[in-house]
Amino acid sequence: MSLKHDIEFTLNGVKRRVQVDVTMNALAMLRDVIGLTGTKYGCGEGECGACTIQVDGVSLNSCLMFAVDCDGREVTTIEGLANDPQADALRDAFVEHGAVQCGFCTPGMVMQADHILHKHEHPDEGCVKRGLEGNLCRCTGYKKIVDAVVACGATEK
Amino acid sequence: MTELKHYYAPTSLDQAVECLKDGDVTILAGGTDLTPQSQAGRIKFKHTLMNIRHIPQLSGITLEGDEIRIGALATITEIMEHPLVKQHLPVLVEACDHFASDQIRNAGTIGGNICNASPAGDTLIPLLVLDARVELASMPEDKLYRHSMPLSTFFVGPGKTRKSLCELVTGVRIPVPAANHVARFYKLGTRPALDISTISIGVAGCLNGGVLSQVRVAFGAVAPTPVRAEQTEQALEGKPLDAATIEKAAAIARDEVHPIDDVRASAWYRKEMIHNITKRILGHVAQA
Numbered sequence: 001m002s003l004k005h006d007i008e009f010t011l012n013g014v015k016r017r018v019q020v021d022v023t024m025n026a027l028a029m030l031r032d033v034i035g036l037t038g039t040k041y042g043c044g045e046g047e048c049g050a051c052t053i054q055v056d057g058v059s060l061n062s063c064l065m066f067a068v069d070c071d072g073r074e075v076t077t078i079e080g081l082a083n084d085p086q087a088d089a090l091r092d093a094f095v096e097h098g099a100v101q102c103g104f105c106t107p108g109m110v111m112q113a114d115h116i117l118h119k120h121e122h123p124d125e126g127c128v129k130r131g132l133e134g135n136l137c138r139c140t141g142y143k144k145i146v147d148a149v150v151a152c153g154a155t156e157k
Numbered sequence: 158m159t160e161l162k163h164y165y166a167p168t169s170l171d172q173a174v175e176c177l178k179d180g181d182v183t184i185l186a187g188g189t190d191l192t193p194q195s196q197a198g199r200i201k202f203k204h205t206l207m208n209i210r211h212i213p214q215l216s217g218i219t220l221e222g223d224e225i226r227i228g229a230l231a232t233i234t235e236i237m238e239h240p241l242v243k244q245h246l247p248v249l250v251e252a253c254d255h256f257a258s259d260q261i262r263n264a265g266t267i268g269g270n271i272c273n274a275s276p277a278g279d280t281l282i283p284l285l286v287l288d289a290r291v292e293l294a295s296m297p298e299d300k301l302y303r304h305s306m307p308l309s310t311f312f313v314g315p316g317k318t319r320k321s322l323c324e325l326v327t328g329v330r331i332p333v334p335a336a337n338h339v340a341r342f343y344k345l346g347t348r349p350a351l352d353i354s355t356i357s358i359g360v361a362g363c364l365n366g367g368v369l370s371q372v373r374v375a376f377g378a379v380a381p382t383p384v385r386a387e388q389t390e391q392a393l394e395g396k397p398l399d400a401a402t403i404e405k406a407a408a409i410a411r412d413e414v415h416p417i418d419d420v421r422a423s424a425w426y427r428k429e430m431i432h433n434i435t436k437r438i439l440g441h442v443a444q445a
Contacts, residue, residue, distance in 0.1 A: 005164045022164045022206055025192050045193040046261055047351055058234070058263040064189040065264065068164060069208060112260065133350030134258020 007071035011036075012080030020067040027051045029067035030077060038078035038107050042136070049135030052108040053077050059115035061134070078107035087114055093152035094145070101139030109135050113149045123153045161202040170214040173207065173325055174296040180322030182207050186230060189257075189265040190273050215268070215327055218242060226292075228328045229268025233280070234259070236267060245333050248340035248361065252283045255344045258351050268326045271311070274318045277354040277378040283342050284308050285375035285385055286361035289331045295324045305330060312382035337363045339445045341438045344377075345430055354378045355422045356430050360438050364445060367397050374435070379416040379427055388413045389435070398443040407436035 003022040008015065011034070020029050027044075030036045030053070042050030044063050051062040054076040081087035090113055093099070100106050109132065116123055116131035123131070128149045129142075137145060161183075167173040176182060181204040185191055194200040209215060215230040218239045225241055236242050237253035256262055256279045270280045271291060290305040308329070311318050320326060334340070340361035346352035357377035362369040372393045374386040392406040411432035416424045 003161050003164060022161065023195060023202065025196070044196070046189060046257070049258065049260060052260055059260050060264040061189070061260045064187075064192045064261065066185060066188050066192060066208070068166075069185065069188060069210060071166070072211075115259070131259055134260045 005068050007068055009070045009072060010074045012076055022066075022068055024067045025063050026053070026065040026067045026070055026075075027062040029070070030062060033067075036077055036079050040104055040107055042104070042108075046134075047136070048105070048108075049112060049132075050105055050108040052111040052135065054111060054115060057118070059112050076111075078111055081110065081114060084114075086117060089155065090114060090117065090149070090152050093148040097144045097148035097151065099140060099144040099148040101137075105135060105137040105139075109137065109145055113145075113152070116149060117153050120153065123150065125150055128153075161204065161206055163205040164208070165205055166208040166211055168211045168213075170212055170294055170325075170327065171296070171301055173209055173212055174294050174301060174323075176205065176207055177323045177325055178296055179204075181205060182322070184209060184272070184325065186210065186269045187232065187264045187266040189261050190269060209325070220333070221330075223333050224330045225333060226328055226330050227267055229271075229292075229326050230266050231268075231328075233257075233262035233265050233267070233270075236280075237262070246283075246287060246331060246340075248283045248342050248359065249280065249287065249331075251342045252279050252344070252357075252359075255279060255342075255349065261351075267329060271308070271329065272318065272320065272326055274312050274314075274316050274382065275353075276315055276380060276382055277357065278383060279344065279354065279357065279377075281308070281312075281383040282357045282359035282375045282377045283340065284329060284331070285383055286340055286342075286359040286373035287331045287334070288373065289329050291320075291326055292328045292330060293320060293324045294327045295321070297323075303327070309385050314381045334361075335363055337365060339364050339442050341441055343434050343438055345434060353421065356416075356427050356434070358431070358434050358438060360435070360442060362393070362442070364398075364442065367399075367443070368395060369393050369398050369442065370395055374410070376410075376414055376431060378421075379414040379431060384414075386410055386413050393439070398439065403436055403439040403443065406439060407432045410435040 040050035042048035046061045046064045053062045185208045216228045289308045344357045359375040362372040372390045374389045389410040396402045416427035
């Protein structure tokens, strides 16, 4: 029997109480225990960024985080950005610039882009490129994604 | 073969080191290495998994006397953005800037980077040239016992350190460098992000009228541990940093390292790069 532990944390603004396997990562908890499948499993070892979420205001790879380590913390996933004005602007910018092709990397890209835009008011291209280094996209060639984030940051908030 | 039986998240240092007394504990901090290593089966969990996140004594970056103390739980991002580190330890900021990706820098801790003891650990080379000491805590009897040791003696092999199973790394202490201190770091890899160093080089010392003293040179990914290059240091100590000294030191550096062939590079290439980049960095230091 695998060891279980009860944790309580805030997920997308709502208090959640769940029981998780102690060895489970946060990505598996989100997808398989809670059922939020917007966060994607890409590589499982922190190379691709498809599983990017925000915890206590910073972005990280949910595949590299223990689910039990969510205890007492504030977790935001792509689903949590659905009602966020800045994220709306980011989504519109992605659409406008054609920054989505197959869409698999998109939730991670948007979570990381949202973090970049919280940290830097008007990020330039270099800043966005550095910020997105940990997110892989095999379709777009990145230019449209970078353009979308720069354009979103350039508009007045 | 033990099996994972307990999960424990202590809220004080005393609780943590008491838990470590039996030595049968896997320590969790940022989790960026433990997660993939354990899921791939390369690390087996011990009896207890202890999450040290909630221990206040392990956090923070502070100036204590003439030392900067970085708590073991400080993330790579916290370190590179901290005013004290930016002011006094720019070489550490430089290394942090080349560390993995933003997501990993936001989660990974300096304590974890030290304890993983990777020969290619990105923060270890600047920490070595900055004369960092590792802080350790344990509870040999019923009282908290704390001591420190030079980072240069801490590593014994890939993933192996002189930390006993009953000890916890609580932080790292770095002497505030003198005003004429210069330090440089270079990481060679195939891309800036998420790459494990092919080699990395750190050089530091005090520069007085073109002469380098208290020289520290360290290399990553050329030996089973991050290493200080003592012969190269001696070739530079007290000498005017001119072209002849630099060429001689770079040649000594090439002979001093004994890297291996692996997926990232051949031993020959690593030795050549140690020579070329040591020479390049020393050239930059000479112009500082």
